Amino acid sequence: MLRIAIQKSGRLSEESLNLIRECGISFIYSSLKLKTECTNFPLEILFLRDDDIPGYVADGVADIGIVGENVLVEEGKADLTVERLGFSRCRLSLAVPRGSDYESVQDLNGKNIATSYPNLLQAFLEARGVQAHIHTISGSVEIAPSIGLADAICDIVSSGSTLISNGLREVERVFKSEAVLIANPELPQEKQQILEKLLFRIHAVQRASR
Ligand code: ATP
Ligand code: ZN
Numbered sequence: 001m002l003r004i005a006i007q008k009s010g011r012l013s014e015e016s017l018n019l020i021r022e023c024g025i026s027f028i029y030s031s032l033k034l035k036t037e038c039t040n041f042p043l044e045i046l047f048l049r050d051d052d053i054p055g056y057v058a059d060g061v062a063d064i065g066i067v068g069e070n071v072l073v074e075e076g077k078a079d080l081t082v083e084r085l086g087f088s089r090c091r092l093s094l095a096v097p098r099g100s101d102y103e104s105v106q107d108l109n110g111k112n113i114a115t116s117y118p119n120l121l122q123a124f125l126e127a128r129g130v131q132a133h134i135h136t137i138s139g140s141v142e143i144a145p146s147i148g149l150a151d152a153i154c155d156i157v158s159s160g161s162t163l164i165s166n167g168l169r170e171v172e173r174v175f176k177s178e179a180v181l182i183a184n185p186e187l188p189q190e191k192q193q194i195l196e197k198l199l200f201r202i203h204a205v206q207r208a209s210r
Contacts, residue, residue, distance in 0.1 A: 001037075001042045001043065001044055001194075002042060002043050002044070002063050002064065002191050002194040002195060002198070003043075003044045003045075003046060003061075003062045003063045003064070004020075004043060004044070004045055004046065004062065004063070004064045004065060004066070005045075005046045005047075005048050005052075005053045005056050005057060005061075005062035005064070005065035005066075006020075006045060006046070006047060006048070006053075006065065006066045007047070007048065007049070007050040007053070007066070007067075008034075008047035008048055008049065009031070009047075010050060011088055012050060012066060012067070012068060012087075012088050012179055015085075015087040015088060015179065016066045016179070017029065019066070019085065019087075019202065019205065020038075020043070020045070022205045023041075023198065023201035023202060023205060024040075024041075024201065025038050025040065025041040025043060025201075026038060026039045026040050026041075027039060027043075027045060033047070034046065034047050035047065041197075041198075042194050043194070043198070046062055048062075050067055050068065050071055051071055051075075053065040053066070053067040053071070053182070054067055054071065054072050054075045054077040054080060054182065055075070055077075057077075057080055057182050057183065057184050058077055058080060058184065060184050060186070062184075063183065063184050063187055063191050063195070064082075064181060064182060064183045064184070064195060064198075065181075065182050065183075066085065066179055066180070066181055066182075067179070067180065067182060068088055068090070068177050068178070068179055068180075069081075069084075069175075069177040069178060069179075069180050070090070070092055070117065070120065070156065070175060070177040072180060072182065073119075073120060073175070074117050074118075074119050074120050075119075076119065077182070079185070080182035080183060080184070080185065081180050081181075081182055082180075082181050082182060082183045082195075082199070083180065083181040083199065083202060084178055084179075084180050085178060085179040085180055085181055085202075086178055086179070086206070087178065087179050088177075088178060088179040089158070089176075089177070089178045090156050090157065090158045090177050090178075091156070091157050091158075091173050091174075091175065091176050091177065092117055092120055092121075092154060092155070092156055092157070092173075092174045092175040092176075092177065093154065093155065093156075093157045093163075093170045093171075093172060093173050093174060094108070094113070094121075094152055094153070094154050094170070094171050094172040094174060095142075095152065095153050095154075095155065095157075095163050095168040095169055095170045095171060096145070096151070096152045096168065096169055096171055097145050097146075097167060097168060097169070098167050098168060098169045100151075100169070102152075102169070102171050105125070105128050105130055105171075105172055106128075106129075106130060108125065108130050108132045108151075108152060109130055109131055109132065110131065110132065110133075111132050111133070111150075111151040111152055112132070112133045112135060112149070112150045112151050112152075113132050113133065113134055113135065113150055113151065113152045113153065113154055114135045114137050114141050114144035114145075114149055114150035114152075114153045114154075115134060115135070115136065115137070115141060115153060115154035115155065116136065116137065116138055116139070116141055116155070117154060117155075117174075117175075118134045118136045120154075120174060120175050121134055121154045121174060122134060124172075124174045124175070132152075135149065135150060137149075141153050141154075141155040142155055142162055142163065142166040142168060143166060145166075145167075145168065146166065146167065152171075153168065154174055156177075157170060181199075181202070183195060
């Protein structure tokens with residue numbers, strides 16, 4: 001039996017479950033359960049917080065998982081990637097208050113930036129020779145400028161409407177993300193074979209939806 005970790009509830013959950021279903025794999029789903037065994041394929045589904053998924057897969061608690069690249073790369077575990085899945089597309093962007101006279105990334109030198117993705121932001125700034133003070137906060141990043149906590153933010157954007165409603169202007173794209181399938185690199189052969197069967201079905205689903 002192969003164990004897959006997916007997000008319990010959030011922006012990855014529904015499409016992760018849909019992908020498994022589209023692979024012809026059946027299971028009984030209850031939002032109250034933390035795991036479920038599929039009925040017609042040797043797969044067990046674990047429902048976790050997305051941030052915990054790369055670590056659990058790296059440690060072998062789960063064999064494979066579905067997570068956003070933003071979280072995966074932030075946690076330094078990009079090498080676990082086996083397949084890009086094409087859903088939950090979003091970007092990590094820098095934004096400043098609408099009225100700010102921002103012209104280029106150099107304007108962020110010495111500024112305070114709030115984010116939940118300090119490593120991705122640091123890499124972006126470093127590559128451009130910018131030194132800023134990065135403040136790591138875990139949620140509600142978009143209100144940081146209006147309460148005087150930061151001069152700019154670096155946060156996940158899909159349509160941009162959250163930024164606009166908080167009086168912010170998107171100025172730089174830091175990272176582009178989509179959902180990816182990840183796997184523990186040292187799966188025993190039996191599990192590796194199940195993963196290959198699953199990947200075969202995922203590829204068929206991807207071809208059919210193109
Ligand atoms: P958890 O409770 O599991 O920690 P969370 O609040 O951290 O959940 P979500 O907001 O559900 O996470 O986002 C999960 C992932 O979905 C993000 O890491 C990102 O890859 C992707 N995502 C985030 N926002 C969007 C969006 N607006 N549109 C599409 N995908 C998004
Ligand atoms: Zn999370």
